Amino acid sequence: DAGVTQSPTHLIKTRGQQVTLRCSPKSGHDTVSWYQQALGQGPQFIFQYYEEEERQRGNFPDRFSGHQFPNYSSELNVNALLLGDSALYLCASNLRANTEAFFGQGTRLTVV
């Protein structure tokens, strides 16, 4: 049983560019959440998708957007990249609310 998988594992982008990160949830899970983890910090909640809709959102600008597909996989898009967007982006999945969230290994984004 594959757990939560994220791609790519690393990438480097230039300021002003756009990036798309991908997440496949654990088998049987229908809810996907995205987090940003800056160096030396705890993860910060970006948003959560359930039934292909954004259900909850943290304090992140509109440059951060997402999508969930019918197979429950998800994408995180960031437009107009800033140096401060450099971070580890974590995806977590669970089955609806209040069941254990399983995390992927993250995508390390570096903006230069």
Add this chain to the structure above:
Amino acid sequence: AQTVTQSQPEMSVQEAETVTLSCTYDTSESDYYLFWYKQPPSRQMILVIRQEAYKQQNATENRFSVNFQKAAKSFSLKISDSQLGDAAMYFCAYVPTYGGSQGNLIFGKGTKLSVKP
């Protein structure tokens, strides 16, 4: 606003000894979950232990146990018989039961645990 505070940026323990990691939180909710996650260098967050706020009994998972003090809003993690594989970043996290989801967690800044052989 709900916050989680971990006041120990780094901790060190000798192999086979016991160590306690501290966590305090602030919330006006009465029903919530608290968690300890482990993040090794592989970067993947791994759930160590979970506590439901309505349960007075402290959660335990093998060598890991918590001291949950609801009135004091304190949630410490005790690791007994520490092993080299316990070395990692440890994060305390919170989520309200209602209006929240275990995928929508509020994390502290973490404690880096080193284990000395």
